[in-house]
Amino acid sequence: QQQVKQSPQSLIVQKGGISIINCAYENTAFDYFPWYQQFPGKGPALLIAIRPDVSEKKEGRFTISFNKSAKQFSLHIMDSQPGDSATYFCAASLYGKLTFGQGTILTVHP
Amino acid sequence: DTGVSQNPRHKITKRGQNVTFRCDPISEHNRLYWYRQTLGQGPEFLTYFQNEAQLEKSRLLSDRFSAERPKGSFSTLEIQRTEQGDSAMYLCASSFEGQGRKLFFGSGTQLSVL
Numbered sequence: 156q157q158q159v160k161q162s163p164q165s166l167i168v169q170k171g172g173i174s175i176i177n178c179a180y181e182n183t184a185f186d187y188f189p190w191y192q193q194f195p196g197k198g199p200a201l202l203i204a205i206r207p208d209v210s211e212k213k214e215g216r217f218t219i220s221f222n223k224s225a226k227q228f229s230l231h232i233m234d235s236q237p238g239d240s241a242t243y244f245c246a247a248s249l250y251g252k253l254t255f256g257q258g259t260i261l262t263v264h265p
Numbered sequence: 266d267t268g269v270s271q272n273p274r275h276k277i278t279k280r281g282q283n284v285t286f287r288c289d290p291i292s293e294h295n296r297l298y299w300y301r302q303t304l305g306q307g308p309e310f311l312t313y314f315q316n317e318a319q320l321e322k323s324r325l326l327s328d329r330f331s332a333e334r335p336k337g338s339f340s341t342l343e344i345q346r347t348e349q350g351d352s353a354m355y356l357c358a359s360s361f362e363g364q365g366r367k368l369f370f371g372s373g374t375q376l377s378v379l
Contacts, residue, residue, distance in 0.1 A: 161307075187366035198269075198356050198370035199308065244307050248366045251296060252321065255307030 159247050161256025169264050174232040176259045178245035181226065187248035190219065190230045191255075192241050199244060203230070235263045267291060269371035271357050277377045278347055285343045286374045290359030297340050298368060299332055300356040301325075308356055314340060315362065347378045 161178045168174050178188075187206055191199035205212045205219040205228065212219045218231040232239055240263050245256040270289040278284050290297050295316050300308035311330070312322045316337035329347075334340040344351055354375050358368040 189366070189368075191370075196372070198271075198358075198372045201367060201369065204367070246307075251360060251366055251368070252298070252310050252313065253300075253308070253368060254310070258305070258307050 159245060159254050159256045161245050161259060163259060164257070165260040165262070167262045167264065168235050170235065170237060172235050172263075174230075174235045174239070174261055174263070176230045176243055176245070176261075177227065178229065178256050179225075179227045180247050180254075182247070182249065183226070185247035185249055185254075188219070188221065188228050189246050189248065189253070190217075191244045191246060193244065193258075194241050202243075232261075235261075237263045237265050239263050269357055269359050269369055271355075271371035271374050273374060274372065275375045275377075277379065279379050280349060281346055283343065283345045284347055284376065285341050286355055286357075286376075288340045288342070288357030288359075288371060290339070290357070291361075291369060294359035294361050294369075295337065296360045296362060297334055298358040298360075299340070299342050300358065300370075302354040302356055302373070303352075311342075344376075347376075349378045352376055352378045 159180050189204035190202045192202045193199045203214050203217045216233045221228040243259045246253040272287045298313040299311040302308040314334040329345045332342045354373040356373045358370045360368045
């Protein structure tokens with residue numbers, strides 16, 4: 156029940172395109188859903204997050220869509236840029252403790 | 266730099282040796298977390314502190330692992346009698362209780378056990 160499943164494992168998009176990464180969870184007690192961006196040799200950096208009582212949150216080019224009934228949430232990156240190439244992790248929080256998805260390696264071609 | 270600081274950045278050791286890592290959290294943060302990340306995987310929770318109290322330890326954490334946070338400031342993670350399976354990135358994160366869900370990670374310590 157603590158698992159968070161993330162897909163796809165890897166994603167290639169062209170510059171200016173939309174990147175979409177999906178996650179699903181089982182434990183309905185999770186109370187916060189962040190997305191992290193990680194570059195090689197660095198720790199994960201908080202990108203954007205949402206609470207389960209909100210269906211969508213947008214910050215700049217990044218949008219989280221949240222479907223509580225389906226227990227799914229997704230990250231949309233609009234106008235994807237080569238600098239967005241990184242590994243993205245979804246996570247779910249229970250009392251501040253994060254359970255991470257397996258990660259998606261995003262490559263944005265110029 | 267006011268972010269989470271971890272030292273050393275890299276550690277190479279021989280199997281059976283003990284190693285210790287240090288984490289300095291963001292100064293006003295009272296919660297401190299340790300995670301472990303292996304190649305191609307998401308970070309896995311190991312343990313966390315609120316101030317100096319260690320509140321939870323993962324079942325993944327064997328008896329060879331011990332963490333401390335004296336005086337609720339910096340934290341150390343010690344691995345005794347290292348095994349090759351301990352090779353991983355060890356990440357520290359901190360948060361403020363009032364915003365406990367927003368975790369800020371350090372750059373990690375990459376451990377290689379030969």
